[in-house]
Amino acid sequence: MRTHPTLGRTLVLGAVVLLAASACGSGSSDTDSAGASTADDGTKQVNVYGADGNMNNGLGEDFADSPGALAGMRGTVLLTDIGPEFRERLLGVDPSLTNFNTxxxxxxxxxxxxxxxxxxxxxxxxxxxxxxxxxxxxxxxxxxxxxxxxxxxxxxxxxxxxxxxxxxxxxxxEPSVASFAIESFTEDGTIDEDAREFVQAGDIDDAxxxxxxxxxxxxxxxxxxxxxxxxxxxxxxxxxxxxxxxxxxxxxxxxxxxxxxxxxxxxxxxxxxxxxxxxxxxxxxxxxxxxxxxxxxxxxxxxxxxxxxxxxxxxxxxxxxxxxxxxxxxxxxxxxxxxxxVPPDTLQARALADLIGGDGNNTVGILALNDPYGTGLADNTAADLISDGLDEDSIRSLVYDPTAANFDSEVSQMVEFNPDAILVIGFEETSRIIEGLNAQGIGPQR
CATH class of the missing domain: 3.40.50 (Rossmann fold)
Incomplete structure (x- = not known):
């Protein structure tokens, strides 16, 4: 049976407050009052987030030989709680389906x-x-x-x-309201469906x-x-x-x-x-x-x-x-x-800002691919974080070429910025960015 969304941003914020109780990462780190995480060796653990372009099992397949490489990564996905009946009907058309978003x-x-x-x-x-x-x-x-x-x-x-x-x-x-899933990766690099949470953004009064x-x-x-x-x-x-x-x-x-x-x-x-x-x-x-x-x-x-x-x-x-x-x-x-x-990026940006802010991050780095999706979602998320109270100087956005040979420069700039959180907005090139972040100790790997 399909579950209809409950409308309104108030419920989004409430859901994110609940989610914030389990901050980004596994049990191997503690989260201080400012939202930053600290690993067992006392070093700062950066919280890494993604969006619907990379929060999927396809990203995990790129790290099949690297257990734990994505274990701390969370993000938003345009996803409705479609329920088992519709899912089974889709599988009746194509039994090999593993993803259902869109x-x-x-x-x-x-x-x-x-x-x-x-x-x-x-x-x-x-x-x-x-x-x-x-x-x-x-x-x-x-x-x-x-x-x-x-x-x-x-x-x-x-x-x-x-x-x-x-x-x-x-x-x-276009939709005045939208459903998003808060997703997280497990140690084996798959989306943790048991931990999935649905939140809403938008206002039906805008219809x-x-x-x-x-x-x-x-x-x-x-x-x-x-x-x-x-x-x-x-x-x-x-x-x-x-x-x-x-x-x-x-x-x-x-x-x-x-x-x-x-x-x-x-x-x-x-x-x-x-x-x-x-x-x-x-x-x-x-x-x-x-x-x-x-x-x-x-x-x-x-x-x-x-x-x-x-x-x-x-x-x-x-x-x-x-x-x-x-x-x-x-x-x-x-x-x-x-x-x-699907809703415009302005609604997903709102959901992302609520997630990142709800985890208590005070400084945020954004890495976005250079296309209308990447730059639009990055700009809107940054604007929402600022409207929520973050200082403009506490956010650093970098736009990258997804066809680049490597992303060493962008990773180095994030290391220098040393944020509490990094949001990666991209597609299949995300795996190479995550590899670079993990290599420098600021990735999702715990």
Whole structure:
């Protein structure tokens, strides 16, 4: 059974206060009143944090031969408590799945687009785009496409509370509230699911109020809705690909089992997004447009989304991203055709600042990859830490090139700064950064 999020930042802070009781690290260190940790030999132990780009089992696989290398690392991940039923359904599509983050967001993207098209009585995104926000708030609550379709068939407006919870989109078409998991690594480098804690950020009062135009007559039929996907099957976010493809497949199956959209089965064409270092996404987007896509679910990387968003939306096709979080996308000139089922970095930054501040850290170093996701999340987290009372001089942010041969300079600068905490915002290159931090005695290894 899916657990709906409890809304409001007050509960976030309360959850973090509870989490602070078990500060970052294992039993081999003590935490002083200022939040800094002290190892058994009396040296300072730096608390290391990550974010959703690196807080996953893929990072642990890079340290399979180094037990304890990640044992003190904690961080936030965009993750909803999806419950065992949805997880089992995904495993029914792909039994090899080990990661599930972004699956709920992907599934909900398909359902929202399908409902909006049925309400509009058209598969054209320029027609159904104005209905998208209203699908997520107001009206009659429903939790599946089948339930929501009955609402539409009765002439009503559905309020879809899906796998990802009550999304309640804001005017720009993104969630007003979000669920995050506080994750931690075990001694063997895997995510400790037993220690996982869910917290919330955002305010449902920020949701839009315009539910969109009057709906088309119930039972309106039309041309099939064609869904394309920009899914990371290669590149730095490839670990998200399998669960996204499983979620796409499951969502389309569910929509079609409930009668499809506009009297026709929904069609799905998938494609690889690669990452921002290649032109894979551009090639895939061109192919999907040629195949008649009305909406493209993706991309995951904010940098990739920004690469293709103009070509897609200017063609009159919608994009719904299950993972692009850069706040640059909030006010992007997208012809009203870009939406996302994940919140902007401003909400994850709030969750990160609460976690880091709740652990009592007084000085914070930030290492962020140089792309819209990395720099945006770093800037917003620093701003939130300052608004919470940290002095600006107590925070040092460094932006790095993820393709660099090494990160010796950035690690050396962190050693010199000697902070209580280091936040690493990155993808697969994080493993090399952690190796450098551990080698200098300021990493997560205890």
């Amino acid at each position: 699956a709920a967001e992907t599934y909900d993207a398909v359902v929202i687009a399908s409902l909006a098209a049925q309400l509009a009585g058209s598969n054209e995104a320029t027609v159904w785009g104005p209905y998208v926000n209203g699908v997520t708030f107001g009206g009659e609550a429903c939790t599946t496409f089948a339930e929501c379709s009955e609402v539409v068939a009765g002439g009503g407006n559905p309020d879809y509370d899906g796998v990802n919870g009550p999304l309640a989109f804001t005017d720009p078409g 839009a109020t315009d539910e969109g135009p009057a709906p088309a007559a119930p039972g309106t039929t039309g041309a099939p809705l064609v869904i394309g996907s920009l899914t990371p099957q290669t590149g730095s976010l490839a670990y998200q690909g399998p669960q996204q493809i499983a979620a796409l497949t499951l969502a389309v199956t569910d929509v079609n089992a409930a009668g499809g959209v506009l009297g026709n089965p929904v069609q799905l064409n998938t494609g690889d997004s690669g990452d921002a270092s290649t032109d894979t996404a551009t090639q895939t987007a061109d192919r999907l447009l040629q195949q008649g896509a009305n909406v493209i679910v993706g991309a995951s990387s904010s940098g990739v989304t920004l690469t293709v968003i103009d070509a897609v939306t200017q063609a009159g096709v919608a994009m719904i991203s299950p993972a692009s979080t850069s706040d640059r996308l909030t006010d992007y000139a997208d012809n009203g055709l870009f939406f996302r089922t």
